[in-house]
Amino acid sequence: MTDRARRGDLESGREEELALLSCEQADAAVAEVDAEYRKQCVYRAEGVEPLEYFQALSSYAEAGDHLLTRLRFDPSPAGLRLWSFVFSERKRLFAARQGGLKIFAVMKDLGTMPVLTYALAKAVTFYADELWWSPCLMEDTRLLDAAEAMGCHDQCCYVRAALGAYELHSHFPEPDLSIAAVGSCCDDFSAIMQLIAGRGHKTIFWELPLRKDRAAHISREQFAKTFDGESWYQRRALDFLVRQFERVKLAVEQVAGEQIREEMLRESIRRANKVRKLVRQIRDLAYGTVPAPLAGLETMLCEFLAIHYCSDPIQCAAVLEDVLKVVRQRVELGQGVLGGGAYRTVWAMPCTDPSIVQLWEKMGGCVTGTEYLISHSRYRIRTDGAPLRALAEAVLNDPCIGTTAFRAQRVVEEVRKYQAEGVIIPSIFGASHCSYEIREISSAVHRQCGVPVLSFEVPFSSKGVSDQVMGRLQAFAELLEQRRKKAGTN
């Protein structure tokens, strides 16, 4: 909770609740935004025709992401710009290809490899994994069907949509190189990355090392702590990772026809740190203030921008700066987009179906902390020493390459930091890590924080949130209400 937490204001009735907009209302709001502001919202890259992206959200819905018509949006221009920016990524990628830029698809490391590739000016990088929520956004099984035809059935995570997108050439141009992180990662996505490579897409694999925990019986390993993120790791893992990065760097340079010099990499790290700082600031205010100045989905979009800038590092920083400005203003004015009495919950997985987050908010809940499997993408990257080594070190903050207990601890820290009343784990059937993590996270949260945990599987549905999920969320809200009454905090 930040110093400016508004519990006091809440009690004195100073809070003001801002209404979220329907898609139709958002379109009207976009139309009213002045031309000067709109002019700032343009993707520019050498050789690429400038591309304005601040458009009616319904146009993105019409282009395929139909769920947008059922979501509600932050009323500020900055919030609407954020949505437009995220959903225009596909256009940017195709424009970049037309403009002759190199296209890199990165997979699984979620936050580090793009810092290397964005050291090149004439390159664009995107995460194929991000297609994971597309079936729900599209309310359509096309990507999943295409993946299934190649053997990726419903026993594996929705991330299989990435394979479908590679096959259909629907969401991104053919990458010049796919950079796949394997090793200590989930089995289903490892298999998917192999299938992608097996289909003839030019791919380089690199290794995510196994990060070991310090334990009493492990005495012959030398451990060190990451620069930021405070993650213990065995030193040998870092040396190994540096060699992995050297390999990838060489492959990237060969594709780009340009060498990545140290100063280019330092500049890219500086840019990454700027974005990461913005995300941290937004999170802290959004999750740590009552009433919440930014809703769960908008904050989630900001968090995900840190992993690859949505294919435009410059606009990404501008979008985040804009959002931060609005959030700060709201905190100053005591304005929130959700009621001050919302049930404070940490989300320990990103939700495949974003409408579930809004359903929870509608039921009186809010998101006040997250562990979206990308928490390593918000820590600072070291700026002293060799930049490639600094990047390698940043990988070692990844919550998924070590023990389940490590990630559970990250969730616990979020609960404590933002004084959450509960934890929600929207899991994915068949994702190799989920079934192991739920018990561990639940047990750690119960034991260390004494707050309840709700976990449920998110089913794919083109007809809205299932009754079962709705019922579970409702029951959880009631449980949190009862706990408040019992504690006399209501």
Next chain:
Amino acid sequence: MGADEKHSELTAELREEIGRFRQSQVQSLQAQGKVVGCLGSMVPLELVRACGCRAVRLLEAGSAQDFEAAAELMGADTCPFCRCQIGRRLGGRSPQAELQVLVAANHCDQSRRSGQVFGQHFNVPLLPIMVPATWEDQSSLEMYVSELRWLGEELAQITGTFPSQSRLEESITAYGAARRAVGGLLEQLGNTPVLAHELVCLLGVADPVSLVGFVAQVRGQVARLASGESVAGDRPTVLVVGSIMGDEDISLLKALEGRCRVVQATCSGRMFVDLQVELKGGDAIEGLGRAYWEQLPSVRSRPNSPFYHYVNEMIQRYKVDAIVYRSLKFCDLWSLEAVRFKQEISLPVLALDCTYGPGQASLVDGRVQALLEMVEEARR
């Protein structure tokens, strides 16, 4: 007594002998130093033994009961093999119940995580080792060897016995002899794959020196069994590849038995037996690491071309007519590769996604029969 009856009798006798030997080996576990469970084919038993421990490669799995027992600790969508490791410990079954240390490799996400559950829930010290999935760069092999050195040092801290060059050489020689002994019998047991599988599983739990003695003892019986198989030459040869096969996970092998000649080439089959470490006087840990690295191709490798190379080699070596590609339910690394495998291999492939449930046997039986009918038809 007819030839078939005699064959059945000999098979039953051998199974009993294997069972008795296995039992005696399990009972002697505690008497030979710390009992160290090795989860994954890339944890070298030779190294663990050289540290004064009794190495047990965890191959015990396959019962629905063990699978169910683990439900309290693991989700429904988890690998049956991994679940059984936990379930057996919960049920007090050997050798999982006797383990004092667990070495778990990150062969797959689930073996990594189930190792953590095992260590944490049963308060068993866990030594996790990294086995890189990548192999195209020398750094991956070096990392693996470095992990083995570390493992040796950690085990030495626990046991007080350092894996010196001479201890390693002795251990490598012992396991080499045991593998060769078992391998020699396998060539004669192609028509009795269940028996062959039980014999291979002994390599995981038995002391290698005792195992060599046991093999010498039953060699004559195996030869008699093989000589009585008059029709063996006419049968098609089926290669079995796929997820690890636990000792009680035999429904597929049962379905194949008597119908074809079987080459079981999973990591708990031929691959486990054929591994040989050549010392040539060099650093023993490096030699060990290199042998495991080069001789155990995995579907999990990225890219996984060495696995396909291995399968093609086996097809040539054993003149294979058809392949059963068997994955365990929720074993993504195998099950998601099935369609591609069928496209890459130019032989009839039966892809099975198996569980340890009770209805499995009849389902597998029907599909195996259909495959073999197709193969027979093609051979005519």
